Amino acid sequence: MVNITKTFDVVLANNKICLDINYGEVLALLGENGSGKTTLMNMLSGIYAPDSGEIYVNGQHVSINNPADAFALHIGMIHQHFKLVDVMTAAENIILGLDEGKLVDLKNVRTRVKDFCDRYGFVVDPDKKVYDMSVSEKQTLEIVKQLYRGADILILDEPTAVLTPQETQKLFVVLRNMKADGKAVVIITHKLHEVMDISDRVVVLLKGNYVGELMTKDTNPQELTNMMVGRPTTLNIDRSEPKKLRKCLEVKNLSVKDIYGVMKLKDVNFTAYGGEVLGVAGISGSGQRELLESIAGLEKLEPGAEILYTPNKEGSQEINLADCSPIQIKNLGVSLAFVPEDRLGMGLVGNMDLAENMMLKSYQDGSGPMLDLKRPKVLAEKVVKDLEVLTPSIHTPVRRLSGGNIQKVLVGREIEQKPSLMMTAYAVRGLDINTSYTIYNLMDEQKQKGVAVIFVGEDLDVLLELCDRILVLCAGQVSGIVDARKTTKEEVGLLMTHLGQKEEA
Amino acid sequence: MTQAQIIALINSSVVFGTVILFGAVGEILTEKGGNLNLGVPGIMYMGGIAGLIGTFYYEKAAGANAVPIICILIAIICALIASFLSGLLFAFMTVTLRCNQNIMGLAFNIFAAGFANFYGGSLNKLAGGVGQINVLVTSKAFRSTIPALNGLGSIGKIFFSYGFLAYVAIALAILVRWFLNRTMVGLNLRAVGEDPAAADAVGIDVTKYKYLSTSIGAAISGLGGLYYVMDYQKGTWDSAGGVEGLGWLAVALVIFASWRPLRAIWGSYLFGVLSWLYFYISGLTRSSQEIFKMLPYIATLAVLIFVALQHKVENQPPKHLGLPYFREER
Numbered sequence: 001m002v003n004i005t006k007t008f009d010v011v012l013a014n015n016k017i018c019l020d021i022n023y024g025e026v027l028a029l030l031g032e033n034g035s036g037k038t039t040l041m042n043m044l045s046g047i048y049a050p051d052s053g054e055i056y057v058n059g060q061h062v063s064i065n066n067p068a069d070a071f072a073l074h075i076g077m078i079h080q081h082f083k084l085v086d087v088m089t090a091a092e093n094i095i096l097g098l099d100e101g102k103l104v105d106l107k108n109v110r111t112r113v114k115d116f117c118d119r120y121g122f123v124v125d126p127d128k129k130v131y132d133m134s135v136s137e138k139q140t141l142e143i144v145k146q147l148y149r150g151a152d153i154l155i156l157d158e159p160t161a162v163l164t165p166q167e168t169q170k171l172f173v174v175l176r177n178m179k180a181d182g183k184a185v186v187i188i189t190h191k192l193h194e195v196m197d198i199s200d201r202v203v204v205l206l207k208g209n210y211v212g213e214l215m216t217k218d219t220n221p222q223e224l225t226n227m228m229v230g231r232p233t234t235l236n237i238d239r240s241e242p243k244k245l246r247k248c249l250e251v252k253n254l255s256v257k258d259i260y261g262v263m264k265l266k267d268v269n270f271t272a273y274g275g276e277v278l279g280v281a282g283i284s285g286s287g288q289r290e291l292l293e294s295i296a297g298l299e300k301l302e303p304g305a306e307i308l309y310t311p312n313k314e315g316s317q318e319i320n321l322a323d324c325s326p327i328q329i330k331n332l333g334v335s336l337a338f339v340p341e342d343r344l345g346m347g348l349v350g351n352m353d354l355a356e357n358m359m360l361k362s363y364q365d366g367s368g369p370m371l372d373l374k375r376p377k378v379l380a381e382k383v384v385k386d387l388e389v390l391t392p393s394i395h396t397p398v399r400r401l402s403g404g405n406i407q408k409v410l411v412g413r414e415i416e417q418k419p420s421l422m423m424t425a426y427a428v429r430g431l432d433i434n435t436s437y438t439i440y441n442l443m444d445e446q447k448q449k450g451v452a453v454i455f456v457g458e459d460l461d462v463l464l465e466l467c468d469r470i471l472v473l474c475a476g477q478v479s480g481i482v483d484a485r486k487t488t489k490e491e492v493g494l495l496m497t498h499l500g501q502k503e504e505a
Numbered sequence: 506m507t508q509a510q511i512i513a514l515i516n517s518s519v520v521f522g523t524v525i526l527f528g529a530v531g532e533i534l535t536e537k538g539g540n541l542n543l544g545v546p547g548i549m550y551m552g553g554i555a556g557l558i559g560t561f562y563y564e565k566a567a568g569a570n571a572v573p574i575i576c577i578l579i580a581i582i583c584a585l586i587a588s589f590l591s592g593l594l595f596a597f598m599t600v601t602l603r604c605n606q607n608i609m610g611l612a613f614n615i616f617a618a619g620f621a622n623f624y625g626g627s628l629n630k631l632a633g634g635v636g637q638i639n640v641l642v643t644s645k646a647f648r649s650t651i652p653a654l655n656g657l658g659s660i661g662k663i664f665f666s667y668g669f670l671a672y673v674a675i676a677l678a679i680l681v682r683w684f685l686n687r688t689m690v691g692l693n694l695r696a697v698g699e700d701p702a703a704a705d706a707v708g709i710d711v712t713k714y715k716y717l718s719t720s721i722g723a724a725i726s727g728l729g730g731l732y733y734v735m736d737y738q739k740g741t742w743d744s745a746g747g748v749e750g751l752g753w754l755a756v757a758l759v760i761f762a763s764w765r766p767l768r769a770i771w772g773s774y775l776f777g778v779l780s781w782l783y784f785y786i787s788g789l790t791r792s793s794q795e796i797f798k799m800l801p802y803i804a805t806l807a808v809l810i811f812v813a814l815q816h817k818v819e820n821q822p823p824k825h826l827g828l829p830y831f832r833e834e835r
Binding site: 098 | 686687688689690691692693695696699700702703704705706707708709710816818819821824832
């Protein structure tokens with residue numbers, strides 16, 4: 001790829017980037033969120049078209065205008081959000097788009113899929129429906145789908161983001177097999193240890209610009225971090241020692257069914273203490289969202305559940321929040337901050353400006369029918385100043401801000417209510433490293449103020465560094481609660497996939 | 506009910522059902538590609554009026570020498586072209602311009618009703634007055650049956666007393682089912698309706714598939730309008746808007762059949778029976794008749810409730826139904 005440039009509206013996503021991909025090599029494309037890694041690779045796979053620049057494949061100058069062109073050049077990309085049709089079987093997904101004009105022939109597919117499985121060490125059931133598959137099965141299916149189409153250049157966009165450590169190791173074995181088979185593998189990631197583990201060569205991008213290229217064996221994580229952030233940085237989470245632990249929330253026998261009658265949470269029991277960060281780990285969709293929404297009063301609970309809240313006052317009684325609506329919870333005097341995973345869906349209103357979004361939490365407090373416009377404005381200005389939100393003004397619709405700044409607005413608003421319980425779901429998803437660490441440290445600050453923090457996360461390394469205890473969910477059940485200072489990633493990973501009977505701390 | 510009454514009920518139900526079966530089969534094809542075209546009533550209007558205009562002028566020009574087979578060809582070609590173009594317009598508005606599909610469908614119905622009734626009224630005027638238009642030769646040709654089979658007593662009456670389009674509708678339903686389930690193009694089309702991003706990523710031309718499924722689907726639906734004019738109305742124009750109600754029933758039938766063409770076949774006849782039942786039950790007053798006329802809609806509601814309780818993914822509408830797709834959207 002030579003001098004590739006791509007802009008979205010006014011944002012320069014890729015600025016004159018040059019990149020070589022070699023057969024028989026694993027290339028890591030490293031950079032923060034928003035540095036343009038995915039955009040660059042999308043131009044190879046035909047999802048976007050470059051504004052300028054040239055692409056050469058095997059020495060031939062080519063133009064890739066759509067995914068079909070990419071297949072013709074044997075380029076296959078596995079997107080972060082899988083491009084699979086849920087109601088179809090694995091085999092149907094594999095042959096989609098091939099051989100128009102022919103009849104569906106699944107028998108032939110089954111034999112060929114089995115060939116690939118034997119060759120690279122996959123397991124794929126061709127007749128399984130995609131909606132019945134786990135995340136890791138879907139990913140395997142995506143890889144097989146690309147190989148079936150004859151991909152020699154395989155691009156994987158953040159493939160490990162949704163995998164457990166064990167599944168990641170399995171994936172890496174497959175990738176090494178493919179490398180040995182002479183295929184070119186590109187892996188997009190921002191996780192340094194994975195770069196060190198799997199890649200032969202690293203290319204670093206920063207804000208759409210090419211920063212540099214290194215052989216993996218000649219570099220170290222610190223050097224890569226500096227290149228990725230653009231200046232020497234030390235990224236540490238200052239985990240304070242928990243003190244003055246105070247029982248804040250006790251959850252007993254919590255079970256939740258979804259609208260299809262499937263158990264999403266089953267007999268969940270745990271206690272959250274003021275002054276500590278309780279991490280929640282688990283494969284995505286193991287009930288994390290339901291857990292937080294139950295506490296926030298947004299789920300219908302199965303009978304028998306108790307959510308006991310102890311107010312931060314001497315001698316006060318426990319209050320049962322089970323089956324209360326969010327308004328009732330508020331009226332009970334419980335100060336609960338909730339940063340949902342869907343920022344613009346549940347957390348903020350995209351088309352409203354910063355000040356108006358501040359009002360969403362206090363809409364009931366005013367007297368009379370007119371809005372109190374002054375207080376939210378003061379609050380918005382305070383949040384912008386305290387958290388260094390980059391915004392043209394507090395009257396900009398939040399939709400126009402970048403992901404990190406949107407999250408800062410949301411977290412800022414929630415912190416400003418002086419909560420006694422703070423719940424966050426995937427608080428750093430899509431944020432750059434610096435903002436992520438700002439958020440982590442904000443969580444720690446809240447903890448030191450005696451707030452009980454429940455932190456649902458996906459990056460195990462972060463959970464281990466930030467939290468005091470980690471609750472691991474597996475298929476809606478608590479498979480263990482471990483001490484974050486003593487446990488290992490492998491132990492948590494194991495708990496994520498197996499229901500153990502571990503209770504500590 | 507006497508035997509004769511039961512046969513009469515079945516006959517009128519099949520005629521009624523054939524109109525909505527065309528509408529539903531076309532709409533299933535459209536919706537499997539992810540486009541929710543609520544303009545089925547309007548498309549039926551267009552198909553009907555186009556067929557009528559074409560044959561009216563042919564019969565007028567040919568006079569007594571009008572050849573039935575040419576009448577049929579002209580009617581079908583006119584109906585197919587008009588309804589295909591209607592579908593093409595819908596595809597252009599919703600796929601290329603990414604307009605809201607619901608609004609486009611509803612707006613098209615209003616346009617088509619006005620368009621068709623304007624020309625229907627004009628034809629009446631040309632023919633000499635209100636209700637005067639009548640394409641006798643064409644209508645007779647559409648309604649002609651195979652004489653040998655018609656003589657088989659009540660069996661013949663139940664199965665062989667319809668014009669050929671009634672059998673074409675069944676054949677089309679079976680063909681569409683085969684196409685969707687057995688051909689690669691059908692598989693690709695279903696993928697486009699379920700998850701256009703996934704389809705796009707494997708190199709399927711989403712725009713082309715949506716255009717074609719919507720236009721061809723509309724052409725099939727339009728045949729329902731033609732059948733309504735030529736067979737149900739026996740070659741006259743009804744400006745009371747009867748075809749519009751049947752068009753909506755066709756949309757309901759798609760849901761009733763949970764997007765399965767074979768289910769739509771018996772569903773359409775069931776809708777026909779439910780719609781005509783009031784006529785054959787004695788002792789109904791004008792107001793109690795209306796209760797019976799609600800039956801098809803109640804049946805659709807019942808199916809919706811049943812399907813919702815069943816929670817089977819296969820019975821759900823295509824996942825991306827009614828939504829626009831834009832590749833570079835982030």
